[in-house]
Amino acid sequence: MEDKYLNALYRIEEKSKHQLSMMSDKYNLLDELTRSMIYEEIITINDYLKLLEMFAIKYAEEEDRDAYEYTMIKMQMLVEAKRKKYKRTLFKGVDFQNRIDYGVAIFLSERKDYLSKRKEMLMKPFLYVSTSIYIVMLSLLVFVFHIPFLFAFLFSVLIWLFFLVYMVFSLLDEKILEEIEKNRSALDQAMDEFEVSRKNSSVSNLFHKFIKI
Template sequence: MTQPYMGALKQVERLMQDSLGVYSQNSMNQLHDLCVQMSQDTIYDVDYLKLMELYGRKYRKEKNEDALRYVVMRMQQVTLARKNPKSAAKYKGIVFTDKPLDSFTKAFLQEFPLLLHTYEERYKVRILQMATFVFVILLIPLVLLFHLSFLIIWLLLLLLFGIFVYYTFKYGYESIVKDQIQDLIQSVDPTLKKLDQMQMSQ
């Protein structure tokens, strides 16, 4: 049975808010213990996002940019999955609900609105540039080699161009993001890394 963790997470949040300068050891110990418990349980999406928000605030305070980027990317993935049942089904350890996000979690996410979108746009631009370059380079040699009309070769290459771009956009981007997350996760706490392995496996 899924156990709600929001009450305990909010308690840690209050401890963190009461800390001056660095976060108190007590708040960090409680955050660690909650992460351990949640890695061994099926958890609600809102609880996962709250936990990640707290870790994000911790990493921002520590100026651990890679860990912070990992947290934000995972939060954005789960936030998007809340709107897409097909994506939500990939995350076996998370129960998706229609519960509203905590106001502090919303505010934290709004500080990084375009991270995944930026990755996607950069990826698409690179793929289009590469595909266009190959298209142009192959066009004239293929016309000369096969002695076909320029129009026929152009149409065939255009078809291949479209197929390549479609499948690369559809499947390649997810692979790039997955690889990026695997690089960034090396910077996070071992307990959070374990939670990722248990709850975010697809």
């Protein structure tokens, strides 16, 4: 699928470099282009990433931490979904076929890994709770139900591993999206409307697939 908006986004970026007084005009043009992207049912990963990058730069200039982290985490999640196909279900309105744009890749490589940090923050309490449950379960099986220690140990480990795998491969990304959703109110109106359109696009795609079935 063609990167329909990538060149236009680069032109806006390039124009601002040559005209120092164009800061407000640059973002007016960006808002206009963002609103035109709202009506796309499917958008390429590069169009999405470049749009997020330009807003991330804007929020960095404005020192808007919440909005900046939102855009950076979303970018890093998209890149991760590009590498790991099972994560693409989180972005049903995105086409992942194209190789990630070189300029976007450079931008991300020079930035902090906000996604890993957020994962670590969420995993710590989960590990504490799941380990506590494991210990309680093992104790109950051995001392209350008098199940042989080896069987009780193996059963408890299997249950613990099941929840760990579920957390890592399913629940973790959903939790991160829920968390950054709280920061969406910090976004510009155009970007916020675009993000809402992505959700609506995902629902629409699911509906069309259901109708076809």
